[in-house]
Amino acid sequence: MQFSSNSINNVRNTLKYPTPFWVYESVVYEIFPDRFSIGKGKSVQDKASLYINRGGTIKEWNEKPVATGDWRSSQSFYGGDLWGVGEKLDYLKDLGVNCLYLTPIFSSPSNHKYDGADYFKVDSQFGGNRALTFLVSKLKRENMRLVLDGVFNHVSSQHKWFVKAKNGNRDAMSKFTMYESGHRGWWGAQSLPELNLEELEVRNYITQVIHKYLKMGIDGWRLDCGQDLGPVNNAFIASKVKSISTEKYVVSELWTYPEGWNMVDGIMNYHLRELILSYLNGELNEIGSALTSVFNDTPNIYGCWNMLDSHDSERIANVLPDKSLRKLAVVLQFTYPGVPVVYYGSEVGLEGGRDPECRDTMKWNEETWDTELREFYKKIIALRKTETALKIGAFEVLNTDPLVFLRKAPYMLDDIVVAINRSNARRVAAQIKDGRLLDRTRFVDLFTGEKFSLSAGLLKFDIPERGFRLLKPLNDTVRGYDQYKRIF
Numbered sequence: 406m407q408f409s410s411n412s413i414n415n416v417r418n419t420l421k422y423p424t425p426f427w428v429y430e431s432v433v434y435e436i437f438p439d440r441f442s443i444g445k446g447k448s449v450q451d452k453a454s455l456y457i458n459r460g461g462t463i464k465e466w467n468e469k470p471v472a473t474g475d476w477r478s479s480q481s482f483y484g485g486d487l488w489g490v491g492e493k494l495d496y497l498k499d500l501g502v503n504c505l506y507l508t509p510i511f512s513s514p515s516n517h518k519y520d521g522a523d524y525f526k527v528d529s530q531f532g533g534n535r536a537l538t539f540l541v542s543k544l545k546r547e548n549m550r551l552v553l554d555g556v557f558n559h560v561s562s563q564h565k566w567f568v569k570a571k572n573g574n575r576d577a578m579s580k581f582t583m584y585e586s587g588h589r590g591w592w593g594a595q596s597l598p599e600l601n602l603e604e605l606e607v608r609n610y611i612t613q614v615i616h617k618y619l620k621m622g623i624d625g626w627r628l629d630c631g632q633d634l635g636p637v638n639n640a641f642i643a644s645k646v647k648s649i650s651t652e653k654y655v656v657s658e659l660w661t662y663p664e665g666w667n668m669v670d671g672i673m674n675y676h677l678r679e680l681i682l683s684y685l686n687g688e689l690n691e692i693g694s695a696l697t698s699v700f701n702d703t704p705n706i707y708g709c710w711n712m713l714d715s716h717d718s719e720r721i722a723n724v725l726p727d728k729s730l731r732k733l734a735v736v737l738q739f740t741y742p743g744v745p746v747v748y749y750g751s752e753v754g755l756e757g758g759r760d761p762e763c764r765d766t767m768k769w770n771e772e773t774w775d776t777e778l779r780e781f782y783k784k785i786i787a788l789r790k791t792e793t794a795l796k797i798g799a800f801e802v803l804n805t806d807p808l809v810f811l812r813k814a815p816y817m818l819d820d821i822v823v824a825i826n827r828s829n830a831r832r833v834a835a836q837i838k839d840g841r842l843l844d845r846t847r848f849v850d851l852f853t854g855e856k857f858s859l860s861a862g863l864l865k866f867d868i869p870e871r872g873f874r875l876l877k878p879l880n881d882t883v884r885g886y887d888q889y890k891r892i893f
Contacts, residue, residue, distance in 0.1 A: 434502040444488025470761040479515040487536035501786035504550035520561035558630040625654025640668035664702040671708030693802040711743040729871040752782040794821040817841035826868040848876040
């Protein structure tokens, strides 16, 4: 039997690893370790030698990061570490998150650690391997997960391989692309020499790193520069992760349309971020068709990260200073298929422009918090974790302006209708496309408790100005009569 190129491509586009079960239940919290919390009762002054001895400068916790336009931004340290992360788990549990994503933690000359010098050592600035062991153990006791950042596209110019390569060692030179005038660096940065990922020794090195920390108890890897790794290396790394356990997770950093990257469990869905922000800023007139396309084109959508901000972007408070619109963005983030990711501090209104301003320190003085916003996050996090439709439901747009969509669950009374209104107060009639939902069924707003009735498949409700609805059907029995007794 012969196969056409189209049939082969179809197989390639549909094959994917099964999404680990716990991913559906997850709400992820991203932490930039140097800026989150200092543990063991210490200050950055107490740890000064860890930074100054490497040519860095130390900053006080409430001192704002400043863009210098050169290497100095990456050499400013605030003292956060993994001990501090572990000591703040009570805060994170109260918020409701159950999975942590840490930006790189391995030995490196910078504060961001995306220039790894030794991937087998957790940087002493973060507490070393002992601190990671402590954190993993504490997370497991709290039934929380941990995803680490794997930077496998490039290394630091201080990495032992590159030092040897610069000294003319031919075996080491084969691991990089060397020119007479220099070498290939990521986006031309000479301090970030790119690895030749096709070299067997490089692939073995990556495998050893992946396996070491998975066996220590971490639950997955986020792959930095996923587009630079390319589909082949994304697939290679995923295979090595899954060889340890198919319940380990792989998510890849992509700044593109998410179609065609289903060789990993999911991607960082920056495309969704751009859609949401453009829609709420008035730059995109209609978002429903775009959301439908992403859902239909992304087989691994339920494993993708739904993000509004990160260490690589302006904070959501800066992009959407109007808190009512910001809440609409958060509602979309938590109700669209995928895994919601909260960037540390966004839940209390932390502000920050482009890198390094978006990497400001977490504020632990509660008097500075937007407590109303934090309570809003707590409520929507709890709903995401308890409502079946928000975890695994299908996605179907019911109305485009205002946006109304259905998260259709296996059991009809678990369905959720989501409505987003970015303008004036509106009255909406939405056709609820689930024939299992019966006449007179009432829907309750999970935020306000207000109720609206379904009439022959049409649900009519009002939406406040710059407001939203999360509507779930109720089974109101009348004198013991259950109209859903034979419906499933």
